[in-house]
Amino acid sequence: MTVSAIAQAASADVTTGTVTAFPATEAARAARDTRPLRLITCGSVDDGKSTLIGRLLWDTKAVKEDQAATLRRDSGKQNDLGLPDFALLLDGLQAEREQGITIDVAYRYFATDKRSFIVADTPGHEQYTRNMATGASTADLAVLLVDARTGLLEQTRRHATIASLMGIKQFVLAVNKFDLVGYDRARFDQITHEFRELALSLGVRQITAIPMSALKGENVVYDGKASMPWYEGQTLVEVLELATVRSAQTVGFRLPVQRVSRPGESFRGYQGTVAGGSVKPGDSVVILPSGMVANVTKIITFDLVRNAAVAGDAITLVLDRQVDVSRGDMIVSIDSQPQVGLDFDAQLVALQAEGIQPGRRYWLKSGSRRQRVTANPVSQLDLKTGSWTQRTGLLPMNGIGKVHLSFDENAVFDAYEQNRTTGAFILIDPDTNNTVAGGMITAKRSSLTDLRSDEARVILSLPADLADQLMATELFSRRRDETDLRRMTAGEASQIFKDAAVDI
Amino acid sequence: MPSTLPETELHNPQTTKTPLDPHLKALENEAIHIFREVAAEFEKPVMLYSVGKDSSVLLHLARKAFYPGRVPFPLLHVNTGWKFAEMIAFRNDIVKKYDLDFIEHINPRGKAENVTPFTHGSALFTDIMKTEGLRQALDAGGFDAAFGGARRDEEASRAKERIYSFRTPEHRWDPRAQRPELWNIYNGMIRKGESVRAFPLSNWTEVDIWRYIQVEDIPLVPLYYAKERPYVERDGMMILAEDPRLELLPGETIQHGSIRFRTLGDFPLTGAIPSQATNLEEVIAELEIATVSERQGRAIDRDQSGSMEKKKREGYF
Structure with missing residues (x-):
């Protein structure tokens, strides 16, 4: 553990007023100040995906000694770095081991001093779309793996497209097997440039590219400065530690009602997980789809009656009047409705x-x-x-x-x-x-x-720079194929509009 | 007044409690969400309660999920007759203290045929008393959903298990026919006779469990804490020597030492570890540096490689 990690944890303790009997080294883990980051890894076996995940688990000490021993026993031989075959660690099901294929989404867990991580590990070949979509549905970030020797492949585009479609806005490009191209910086720059173009075309702007060797453990958890002193960026784990967890707090309040709690005649509470925005006592809400209006009187949880709840909180909401609310209804803010x-x-x-x-x-x-x-x-x-x-x-x-x-x-x-x-x-x-x-x-x-729907069109005439900005948005890029684009001078544009007006 | 709490309030909210950090809060929220979803969607849920630390966390979360109401389903303890005595005493206290509906089941066939871990071996004993016993209890109760405390980090075959794990009317689990699970939208549609095992702790790790127990001050069976206890060494495991049914084999002697258990189950099949950790802080401190996974003390998992997957296909939890 680094000194700064301890200091950070100690200060977090002060701000939350936690009294802890832990020695300083334990406090760092105890005062984890971030939500777990969910990520998905995309790439095929050939790109070294299993090796990368195995390396992450191994270097963060998520593999225990007895598990490692079983692994060594099952894999029989080790590679020349003295490490077991990581793929065996990951492919959990007997059916898979027998057939030598990964057929489903598996979830892996590891943690550093700063954060914990949930990895959706999906197969890179057969039926990858369905499995990737499943894994990506809950992910905040996608790690896209490429082999440094081959660079971007058609499958990289496929994976990136699915990830962005599922709403992932942060990409990490892992340029793996970098040792096999002699740690060539020009090669890295070339692949990175290509990828940036691809990501931007999908409307993804948060991109980090990392040259790495998962097999040798360079730039995964530990840095690879010895082999590539020119690379001054972060390791994969450093990027993951700082990545943002998606939040639905900025939008309107949403509470899908899971169940109505009626433990006694006098009490009626609506239980669910806040799916967006925030709520506090006194707020006016609408029950959908019925459209009835009520005010929030109380937000109840087991620990305390709260003065606010935000997206992600599992709560029980009490309203000020008898309204018909049942499972499946949504309680939403009155001024920002779905x-x-x-x-x-x-x-x-x-x-x-x-x-x-x-x-x-x-x-x-x-x-x-x-x-x-x-x-x-x-x-x-x-x-x-x-x-x-x-x-x-x-x-x-x-x-x-x-x-x-x-x-x-x-x-x-x-x-x-x-x-x-x-x-x-x-x-x-x-x-x-x-x-x-x-x-x-x-x-x-x-x-x-x-x-x-098929006929209605709108023709806009925009300054070129504004148009370029609009086209860079995710919304636009997603539907770009439905648009027609002509570049012309302002004079030509105004002529078109004049002609159109004549037609009308 | 619709906003008054019922008079039979089970729990006094403590406003001075240390708030959970965002990490544990996220895990707690997810588990509560799953509890509520299953309780709302299924006709007759039940919660499997094994008295261990994961079950204790599971129960705590269930109480949170349904507060201010009661836990709206019974707890089911599939007993083998070979549990640690302290587990049973603890269990009875908890059931009373939290006003829970409780079912205990011991496989009558196993009992009648005097199936023991000593006479039948751990594999057959577990198959009859746990797997068969569980099936009997679920069938007898007509339960269409059963909560379990399994975590995906426990064992390789669990890593792919869904949060709603679908079972056939014969309680079989087919790893190839699992339903895709996207976002936090769970598909609870089943036919008559089919059932679902629901795992609210899927995304928790062992460290999370311990830290949550600490922050939430969840009571545990004292066997989790180190104490001077009698034990014998057998097959490389430290077996607690308190139950009179444990017969010493030639060459075995009762030793005494400061030991504790990382998991609890049947005393003849559950090994202790040497430890000086007499409270939670010390247990967690040991855990943070521990290099051996918690299942290592279990005889069941070591029978053969891939043994857990095999058991699960047959209906073991």
């Missing part, structure tokens, strides 16, 4: 062999609400090129599609971009009860755009 309606646009990932069938009725679950829906595919993403092509038929397994959702009863959503909880949903097959899709709401469809 969308309520029968028709929504969404993007989804098909997770099962039967795909998503047009016109078929599914169960949709979002928050605590479950309702009937029909999902009609509109277009499908081509992961090779990143462009959307029209497709109204069946969306096959591992396909990513845009769909129209039609409900029998009013549904309540935020756009996924605004809120990763109230904008997310799963589809359940009513016959098999299996989860067949994960989806993200893009917008509510009004009846007006519904009628004219």
Whole structure:
């Protein structure tokens, strides 16, 4: 442990008023001041993904002695660095060991003095879309692995596209096996440049590239200064320690009601996890979809009656009047409400062999609400090129599609971009009860755009620099394929508008 | 007045309590969310209670999740008849203290046939008394959801287990047919006879468990703390020598030493470790530098490589 880590922990103790009997070295761990960071690792076995994760666990002491001994026994031989075969540590299921493949999402845990981490470890080849989407759904950050010798591959683009689609806004590019290109700085710069272009085209701006050798443990947990003195950036773990955890606190208050607590005749509380914004006693709220209004009188938790609750808190809310609230309803702030309606646009990932069938009725679950829906595919993403092509038929397994959702009863959503909880949903097959899709709401469809959705267009004439800024936004880049772009002089633009006015 | 708390309040909120750090708070929130979701979606949930430290944390979280109401489902203890005596005493106290609905089940066939860890070996004993016993109890109660305290960091085959782990009517777990689990949206739809095991502690690590016990001041069976205790050494394990049913083998002698347990189960199958940690702070301090995983003291896991996965497929928790 570093001296600064101890000092930091000690000061954290002072600010929270914690009295601890721990010696200073223990206090650093006791006063963890950040939420766990959830990340996903993307890359294939060939890129050294298992080695990287194994190295993370190994160097942070997450592998215990007896586990290491089992590992050494099972792997039989060790590599020339005296380390066991990390892949055996990771591939937990017997079926996988027998077939030598990873077939599912596994979760790994490790911690440093400053933070703890949950890694969603997903396979790099077969069915990676479905597994990656699952792992990425809860991730705050994606680590994309490339082999320094081969650089960016088509699969890098695929992985990056899926990660950004699932709402991940922080990318780390791990340029692995860097020892095999002689720690060549020019090679690193070249790969980094290419990747930056790719990430920006996806609307991701928080990018860190790290040259590393997971096998030798360079720039993973420990630095690689001995081999690459020119690299002055952070190690992977340092980047992860400082990464931000996504927060839904800046948006409007949202409480999907999980259950109504009525332990006695005189008490009625609404239990759920705050999915956005914050709430305090006295706030006016609306119950959706009914639209009834009430005021918050109390926020109850086991430990204390609180004067506020924020996104992530599991609470019991008490209102000032008798209103009809049941499981599946959403209690929201009166001045910033989600969308309520029968028709929504969404993007989804098909997770099962039967795909998503047009016109078929599914169960949709979002928050605590479950309702009937029909999902009609509109277009499908081509992961090779990143462009959307029209497709109204069946969306096959591992396909990513845009769909129209039609409900029998009013549904309540935020756009996924605004809120990763109230904008997310799963589809359940009513016959098999299996989860067949994960989806993200893009917008509510009004009846007006519904009628004219294909025809309605708007032509804007903008200064070139403003247009460039708008096009760099995530929203724009996501739908870029739907736009037409012509560059011209101001005079030409005004002529077009004049002509258009004449037509009208 | 709709806002008054019920008179049968179970717990007095302490306003002076040390707040949880954001890390433990996030884990606690997630667990409470899972508890509430399962309680709302399933007709007849039950909580598996093994009396150990993870069960103690699980119970604490359940009480938090449903406060100010009671825990709305029973606790089920699948007993083997070979638990540490201190565990049973502790269990009975807790059930009374927190006003819990409680079910104890001991496999009647195993009892009748006098199945013991000494006569049948750890593998068969566990299969009959735990796996079969659990199935019997779940079937008898008609439970469609069972909470368990398993963590993904415990063992390699657990790393891929879902938070809602789907089981067939025969209680089998098929690792290849798990439902994808995205965000915190859990799919609780099942057919009659099928069930779900729900794991609110999935994302906790052993250190998290201990730190949470410390901050929340959760009572534990005293066996977790070091004390001068009698033991015998057998198959490289330190076996507590308090129960009269433990017969000494030739060459074995009762020794005395300061020992404690990292996990609790059946006393003949659970090894102690030498330790001087007599309170939580010292246990955590030992843990932070410990280089041996907590399951190391368990005979069950060592029977064969991949043994936990095999047991789980057959319905073991």
